[in-house]
Amino acid sequence: KAGVTQTPRYLIKTRGQQVTLSCSPISGHRSVSWYQQTPGQGLQFLFEYFSETQRNKGNFPGRFSGRQFSNSRSEMNVSTLELGDSALYLCASSLDWPNEQFFGPGTRLTVL
């Protein structure tokens, strides 16, 4: 069974731009969650989607948004990028929240 895939693996953007990250879950998994990982804050939960609906949300500003498509693929968008948004963004899928999460390799975003 193919694992969770994330694209792109690396991104470089400048302040003020916006970015869209993509996540394809394991086949059959309907829950997709997103995390931000930084050296200072560790792993922080962004949001979770199930059957195209956002069910859970962490404490991030509205610049961070996401969506899920009918095939369970998910996208995360960050608008008006700030330097502090530089991080590894991890996507995880599971059969249902909050059971075992299967993580993708992450997208490393650098904001200059």
Add this chain to the structure above:
Amino acid sequence: GNSVTQMEGPVTLSEEAFLTINCTYTATGYPSLFWYVQYPGEGLQLLLKATKADDKGSNKGFEATYRKETTSFHLEKGSVQVSDSAVYFCALSEIRDDKIIFGKGTRLHILP
């Protein structure tokens, strides 16, 4: 609210040494507890889990026992290998809380 506290790293050990990484938690209900491992350049992988008090999770020589009386879930391995070098995350989830909360991670270095 719920929280997870794990020992700060980095932890440096010689090959074949005994490993303990401490993890304590605060939860209002009856959480499930997890240890995840992140190898360099990769996403997180579930290492082991325990869903109720006194359960012992084990995998790849690692063990952790869910201790409700001490609210702990310490990770142990009797003889570490260089290939165990990674970052280890303790985490908890509660169904009613709809969140997974991660500790800040402990970096482990194993010297040959």
